[in-house]
């Protein structure tokens with residue numbers, strides 16, 4: 335038995351080819367843009383995760399009077415939440431509030447003098463060291479400089 339032969343009854347015109355070429359070009363452009371945006375967001379996230387202090391954030395100036403002895407002061411350092419602890423002894427210390435486990439925001443408990451991560455019950459001491467839970471590393475310390483009546487946190 336012979337295979338049936340299929341004959342095309344329509345011919346593709348030059349106009350059709352031009353239309354198809356334009357559609358293909360638009361689809362390629364949209365696809366390329368989607369891929370570029372996806373890769374861009376992946377690299378931005380990676381940079382934020384790997385760069386100390388969430389990237390090259392400028393130093394933050396905090397008046398010393400805003401942080402009396404024994405107090406804490408939370409602020410935004412670039413794109414990350416951060417805190418200064420002005421302990422009774424020693425100079426103020428600053429930390430990123432991003433948990434080193436999966437980057438949830440940790441909370442400072444001044445009474446217990448420890449940080450708590452509510453996502454997976456991670457605990458850190460007042461020096462940012464891991465006390466318990468899944469965090470694999472201490473909280474990131476930020477550079478602190480006391481100049482006169484001001485504290486400068488972060489910066490290069």
Ligand code: FES
Pocket residue numbers: 433434435436437438451452453454455456467468469
């Ligand atoms: S994100 Fe903090 S313990 Fe998991």
